[in-house]
Structures are given as structure tokens and as C-alpha cells.
Amino acid sequence: MTNTPLKTTHDVQAGPVTRFLRATEIDTRLLGMFGALLLIWLGFHLYPGLKDFVQSLWGATVQGDGTVGEAFALLNPVTVWTKGAFLTPQNLWFLSVQSASIGIMATGMVLVIITRNIDLSVGAILGVTGMMMGLFQVEWLPQYLGLGHPMIWVLTVILGILAGGTIGAFQGSLIAYRGIPAFIVTLGGLLIWRGFAFLSADGRTISPVDSKFQLLGGGPYGAVGETGSYIVGAIAIAAILYLIWSGRQSRKRHDFPLRPMWAEVTMATLGCGLVIGAVLIVNAYPWPKGILKQQNLAEDVFVSHGFAIPVLIMVTVAIAMTILMNRTRFGRYVFAIGGNPEAAALSGINVKWMTLKIFALMGALAGLSAVIASARLNSATNALGLLDELYVIAAAVIGGTSLAGGVGTIYGAILGAFVMQSLKSGMVLIGFDTAVQQIVVGTVLVVAVYLDNVYRRRAK
Known part of the structure; x- marks a missing residue:
């Protein structure tokens, strides 16, 4: 085997755009989603x-x-x-924070849908775990640890995620080992867990949450600031450059065709440019004057928000889920089950056990989303997570996850979450009624599934 780079052959009759896409190996669906997102932003x-x-x-x-x-x-x-007023640092900062909860759950929904299942209960799981976390830190844990104990918020987060994972595992066991369709189990779960959320607090709103816990929801104090954002950006740029370099070295080692050097430079430039742009945007949004006054700072002082903690949590989850799907045996099993469950079982994959684990992971991610949602509101309410299941499923489908199973990406789901939240936030910003918002979101979902079917038929 030789390390000599192999030249990639391109169709000489192809147009410049086609040759560019082939050389850079950019996912055209990803490009289309980025284009749609930019059009939505510009339109609003x-x-x-x-x-x-x-x-x-x-x-x-x-x-x-x-x-x-x-x-x-x-x-x-x-x-x-x-x-x-849409393409402003303030609105884009809030948009990213509002997308975090849906984006985190959408990464788990990708796995569920890839394996030819569905989970209609994620919003209700978010609601019941959010209510449990509210009770944990406001009423239950202070009785044993004392009011204001520094471990209250830590235990609350851990217990909330464990509660979500337990609920998901229970539903997964019914689906996998009792043969009840996922649609029925999770539809029942939607009603059951929403009812438990109401009964657990007798319909009350639980607030305020622990001050440390509240930081996980964003806000001026729940962000890493200007310096922290530059550090995050530098780490991201270093990671992008390393991944491009290591990918090229891996191709050399295995004697695979290499991308042209100009394509590598283009990809590095695009990736680094997106990171730099994101850093500049979040650092351009200053603290409100009221917060400056609380900190005894002059009103003309410019203090940047920087990246919000919920956004960093979402990015971390997306990276971890991408590695799980693309670099581990678990991820390979997920795609194998989605492609052909019978063949996967015959090849030795424990499909039932995998199904249980996937739903447990989905529940845990719903619990993590409940952390962000309740922290952002500084309370746990009965409306927490209401209809979120529809936005999560829509985000996954718009992001390219096939309802027929076997196909889906984590980054697509994150982009889908931004698309859904952009539509929602944009329509609120320009004054559309709630009824109109629902019509638009429903239409977008149907059109997205239709276009996905058209794309797959042409691909065949």
C-alpha cells in the first residue's frame, strides 16, 4: 500500500457547481437546509x-x-x-437559546426514527421531569440538605436526567419486550406523564429555582462572556483544522482518494468562518442597562453576553451524539436496525435491548432539556414542554431523518431545530397570531416530508 494521493476523477461535462460539490464532498441536503434557514432569516x-x-x-x-x-x-x-429586527445580535442570541431544548431532544429523536419508531411523549417527559426538578430544589432537597446548599442544583440535574431516562426505559421495555407499538405506548405516555406533572404539584407553579440551577437556562449570568467565547471559538477552530488534517492523513494511510488541496482549504475556511461569525455575533449582544446597574457599572459600559450555557450544552450533546452514531458499535447497530430489523436480528444484534436503550437515551435527553427549559423560566409549570414533541419530530424530519427508517443525521436535526424555532420566533416578532403560526409549522412539516420523499426517489 502506498501513501501517494489518488486523484479524484470528475465528470468533465459536469458544471462548475457540480464539480465544486464533488470536490469538497459537501452534503447537498445540508447545503439546502442552510439555504432554507438563511432565506427564513432574511424573509423575517x-x-x-x-x-x-x-x-x-x-x-x-x-x-x-x-x-x-x-x-x-x-x-x-x-x-x-x-x-x-430579526438579524440582530440580540434576537439571534435568544434564538440560539430557545433552540437548545428542542435541538437536544431532536438528537435523540433521530435515533428513535431511524429505528422505525416514534416518540410522542418527549414533551410530557420534559414536563414531568421539569416539575420533579422544581420540587426537588424548592421543597424536597432543602428539607434534608438545608436551604441554599451548594449540592442542591447538582443533585437536581442528576435526578432529573435519571428520572427522564427511567421513564424512557420503561416505555422502551413495553415497546421491545411486550410488543406494543411505539406510537401507542408514547401516545399513552404523552397523557400519563402530563397528568403526573399536574398531580405532583397539585397544579401549582414551582418557583423560584436555585440560583446556580438558573444559570443553566442562559441569561446575562448564564453565559460565558466575551473572553470565554473567544476561548470556545479558538477551541472550535483548532478542532476543525485538526479534523480536516486527520481526515486527510487517514485517507493517505488507507490509500483512499484525496480531496484537492483547494477543497480542503475551502472547507477549513468555511468552518472557521462560521465559528468566527458566531463568536462575533454573541459578543455583540451587550448586557441590559438594568443588569449593569445591579452590578454597579456605568450605563455606557459594554459587557458582552457571549455564548449562552444552554447553547454550549446543545453543541456538546450534538458532538457526543455524532460520535456515538458514527464512531461506535452502538451507532452501527442503530443504522442496521433501521435498514432491516429482521436482518439485524439474524446477524446477532439484540434488537429488543437496543430499542430499550434508545428510548432510555431519548428520555434522558428530555430530562436534560427540562433542565434548560425550567432554568430559563426560573420555574416549573404545567405548560412546560407542551407540544414540544411536535417540534422535536418536525426538527428531525426537516433535518433529513427518514420516517421510513435507516437514514438520519445529528447535525441535520440541530439545523431542523433552528429552522423550527426561527419560524416560531419570526412569526411572533412580526405579530402573527398563534393560529397562523400553527398553520405555517404544520405546512412546513408536510412539505418537508414530501420533498424528502422526492429526493429519495430521485436518489434511487
């Missing part, structure tokens, strides 16, 4: 300015209010852009 940002133009033009041409020239003056790009 430009909407207020374009709305003013349309209203002014209508008034000038139909109602005789003003002139057409005045209406077209509103089409000035600077005017249209500055009227938008």
Missing part, C-alpha cells in the same frame, strides 16, 4: 420594511394618501434593512 428581517412599502404604495395608488414616489423611497435598501 426584511418583512417590516417591505410591509411599510406595500402599505404606502397601496395608500398612494388606491386611497390617494401620499405619492408613489414616497412609497418607492421606502424601498431604499438601508431603510428596509434597518427596520428589520
Whole structure:
């Protein structure tokens, strides 16, 4: 075997875009999701300015209010852009925090759907574990450890995640060893765990949560600040460069075709550019004046939020789940079961045990999401996680996970979570009614599944 790089052959008749995609090996579905996300962001940002133009033009041409020239003056790009409130550091920072809970659960839903199952109970599990964690830190643990004990928030997080994992394992056992369809088990779980959440606190809202626990939900104090964000960015850039270098070395060792050097540089530039852009955005969002006053700082002092802790948790989970799916035997078994459960069982894979573990993992991730959701609200309410199961499933499907099983990616689910939260936040920002929001989200989900089916038929 030789380490001599093998030249990649490309179809000389292919266009420049096709040759670029082949050389860089960029996932076209990933590229499409990024494009859709950017279009959504631009649409919501430009909407207020374009709305003013349309209203002014209508008034000038139909109602005789003003002139057409005045209406077209509103089409000035600077005017249209500055009227938008979506593509601002503040909104993008909040968008990332709001996407964390759904994104974390979506990574687990990918495994569930890949293995040809579904979990309709994740929102209810989030709700009941969130309520349990509220009771743990506000009422139960202080009785034994004392009010304000430094271990309260740690034990609360551990117990909440364990509770979610236990619920998921119980549901998984019914599905795997009792033969009850996942749809029925988790549909029942949706109702059961939501009921338990209500009964556990007699319908009360439990607040406030432990001050340390609250940091896990974000906010000015629940972020790593400017310096911390630069450190996180530097680590991310180093990781990107190392992965590209190690991937190239691995191809050399195994005598696989190498990507052109310009393609490697392009991928490194894109990855590092995204990281740098994210760091600059989160560091451009300052603390509110009220927080500065609490800290006895002058109002003109600029203190950056930096990356929020929930976002860092989501990224950590996404990395861990990607490694689990792509680098471990567990991940290979998941794809094998999704591709053909009967063949997987005949090859020696314990499909039932794998199913139980997958649902236990899904429950644990719902418990972790409950940590973020309840910490962000500084309370545990009966509405916590309501309808989250729909957004989680939609995020996974929009991210490319096939409902037929066998196909799915973690990064796709994270992007899908950002798409869903962007739609939700954008419609709230521009004043759409809740009913309209539901119509749009439902339509997007149906269209996403349709496009996924079209893509797979063409791929065959």
C-alpha cells in the first residue's frame, strides 16, 4: 500500500457547481437546509420594511394618501434593512437559546426514527421531569440538605436526567419486550406523564429555582462572556483544522482518494468562518442597562453576553451524539436496525435491548432539556414542554431523518431545530397570531416530508 494521493476523477461535462460539490464532498441536503434557514432569516428581517412599502404604495395608488414616489423611497435598501429586527445580535442570541431544548431532544429523536419508531411523549417527559426538578430544589432537597446548599442544583440535574431516562426505559421495555407499538405506548405516555406533572404539584407553579440551577437556562449570568467565547471559538477552530488534517492523513494511510488541496482549504475556511461569525455575533449582544446597574457599572459600559450555557450544552450533546452514531458499535447497530430489523436480528444484534436503550437515551435527553427549559423560566409549570414533541419530530424530519427508517443525521436535526424555532420566533416578532403560526409549522412539516420523499426517489 502506498501513501501517494489518488486523484479524484470528475465528470468533465459536469458544471462548475457540480464539480465544486464533488470536490469538497459537501452534503447537498445540508447545503439546502442552510439555504432554507438563511432565506427564513432574511424573509423575517426584511418583512417590516417591505410591509411599510406595500402599505404606502397601496395608500398612494388606491386611497390617494401620499405619492408613489414616497412609497418607492421606502424601498431604499438601508431603510428596509434597518427596520428589520430579526438579524440582530440580540434576537439571534435568544434564538440560539430557545433552540437548545428542542435541538437536544431532536438528537435523540433521530435515533428513535431511524429505528422505525416514534416518540410522542418527549414533551410530557420534559414536563414531568421539569416539575420533579422544581420540587426537588424548592421543597424536597432543602428539607434534608438545608436551604441554599451548594449540592442542591447538582443533585437536581442528576435526578432529573435519571428520572427522564427511567421513564424512557420503561416505555422502551413495553415497546421491545411486550410488543406494543411505539406510537401507542408514547401516545399513552404523552397523557400519563402530563397528568403526573399536574398531580405532583397539585397544579401549582414551582418557583423560584436555585440560583446556580438558573444559570443553566442562559441569561446575562448564564453565559460565558466575551473572553470565554473567544476561548470556545479558538477551541472550535483548532478542532476543525485538526479534523480536516486527520481526515486527510487517514485517507493517505488507507490509500483512499484525496480531496484537492483547494477543497480542503475551502472547507477549513468555511468552518472557521462560521465559528468566527458566531463568536462575533454573541459578543455583540451587550448586557441590559438594568443588569449593569445591579452590578454597579456605568450605563455606557459594554459587557458582552457571549455564548449562552444552554447553547454550549446543545453543541456538546450534538458532538457526543455524532460520535456515538458514527464512531461506535452502538451507532452501527442503530443504522442496521433501521435498514432491516429482521436482518439485524439474524446477524446477532439484540434488537429488543437496543430499542430499550434508545428510548432510555431519548428520555434522558428530555430530562436534560427540562433542565434548560425550567432554568430559563426560573420555574416549573404545567405548560412546560407542551407540544414540544411536535417540534422535536418536525426538527428531525426537516433535518433529513427518514420516517421510513435507516437514514438520519445529528447535525441535520440541530439545523431542523433552528429552522423550527426561527419560524416560531419570526412569526411572533412580526405579530402573527398563534393560529397562523400553527398553520405555517404544520405546512412546513408536510412539505418537508414530501420533498424528502422526492429526493429519495430521485436518489434511487
